[in-house]
């Protein structure tokens with residue numbers, strides 16, 4: 094899968110090309126990430142990429158022309174059709190469902206804004222879709238672009254080894270994670286729950302599932318709304334809720 098990222102700071106992309114699972118995807122030739130800098134598509138002496146907002150107000154706005162020329166260059170390098178996604182606070186929320194859908198794209202151009210944002214005409218002319226990673230104020234769209242790349246890279250076939258894909262599966266069953274423990278057995282006077290030391294794999298599985306259900310219902314009840322519970326999950330969640338109110 095090929096990503097062309099339109100960004101004023103291409104070196105930021107090292108975070109996904111040089112480290113972790115996504116860097117393995119790059120080494121395996123399953124992922125390519127190219128930074129394309131709009132500043133290289135300016136024609137003035139000062140290589141201007143931004144200007145003051147019409148109508149006044151604080152901050153600056155990214156000029157449309159360098160962005161459009163950078164997108165054109167990205168599409169050329171893509172070597173085929175490529176959707177353009179603008180990472181933006183106005184975008185639709187990035188979810189695991191959306192990530193799964195994006196895995197089947199062969200080529201994507203990601204547009205990362207800076208300053209107050211980009212000239213609206215650039216969005217009208219070349220952006221196919223706007224995606225947001227969440228509701229907080231950021232300094233740029235590069236980290237959101239890398240969040241999307243990381244989430245997609247993990248789903249590319251052959252990128253995760255067996256252990257990692259088992260881990261991935263445990264994350265995406267739509268529940269929050271159960272507590273994790275590793276050595277030592279007692280740390281600062283705090284022991285690991287007995288069931289995890291019992292060797293009873295079936296009891297351990299149920300304990301972990303119950304913990305995941307309990308945490309999800311406590312911390313993210315919204316996730317439970319979208320999730321059908323199995324008979325066993327319903328029983329464990331009821332058990333938890335009874336114990337809680339006992």
Ligand SMILES: CC(C)(C)c1cccc(C(=O)NCC2(NC(=O)c3cccc4nocc34)CCCC2)c1
Pocket residue numbers: 180181182184206207208209210211224225226227228229230231232233234237238
């Ligand atoms: C969400 C809310 C708090 C209401 C809000 C309202 C208005 C502006 C901003 C804001 O952060 N503007 C700054 C920029 N933000 C992002 O690019 C950005 C931010 C968040 C998630 C994202 N996912 O992708 C790109 C994202 C836009 C131009 C440069 C950075 C945030």
